[in-house]
Amino acid sequence: MSDEIKGTETHQQLIDLLTRQQAQFRVVEHEAVGKCEAVSEIRGTALGQGAKALVCKVKGNGVKKHVLAILAADQQADLSQLASHFGGLKASLASPAEVDTLTACVFGAIPPFSFHPDLALVADPLLFERFDEIAFNAGLLEKSVIMNTADYLRIARPELVAFRRQ
Numbered sequence: 001m002s003d004e005i006k007g008t009e010t011h012q013q014l015i016d017l018l019t020r021q022q023a024q025f026r027v028v029e030h031e032a033v034g035k036c037e038a039v040s041e042i043r044g045t046a047l048g049q050g051a052k053a054l055v056c057k058v059k060g061n062g063v064k065k066h067v068l069a070i071l072a073a074d075q076q077a078d079l080s081q082l083a084s085h086f087g088g089l090k091a092s093l094a095s096p097a098e099v100d101t102l103t104a105c106v107f108g109a110i111p112p113f114s115f116h117p118d119l120a121l122v123a124d125p126l127l128f129e130r131f132d133e134i135a136f137n138a139g140l141l142e143k144s145v146i147m148n149t150a151d152y153l154r155i156a157r158p159e160l161v162a163f164r165r166q
Helices: 008-020 036-043 079-085 096-103 149-156
Strands: 025-029 051-060 063-072 090-093 119-123 133-140 143-148
Touching (some): 133 149, 143 149
Parallel strands (some): 063 119
Antiparallel strands (some): 025 143, 051 063, 051 090
């Protein structure tokens, strides 16, 4: 599947969900850039409003789990905190093939919503404490959503886990 087509279904699923749930959101079309700093500038949002999505694998202690871990774009992830939260020994980023299977999006375009039953959704609480709106790529590198933070929490219902580097 080409990168242009990949993510289109996820994008539509996301927009349908937000519309159905009467979320306050807007779609911003822009140049396809994968870097958080560049895209936040284009969107006109602060870097800390960006919801960075990491597809991770947690393993060890009999744990084998995929996690969609969301944190503010101005923060770094501490994957060992993620691993210990789920009772695993280590966490790493998933392979490109796993990301493709679990999100149907290209890397950098993954929205902070899980549409796959084998992908647990967690989010670092700092993302929701500083701004009334969050911003993220919406399944496609050239489309972003800026939405009300409370609506995101209500609709996505992520498990809140502090896993940013201190």
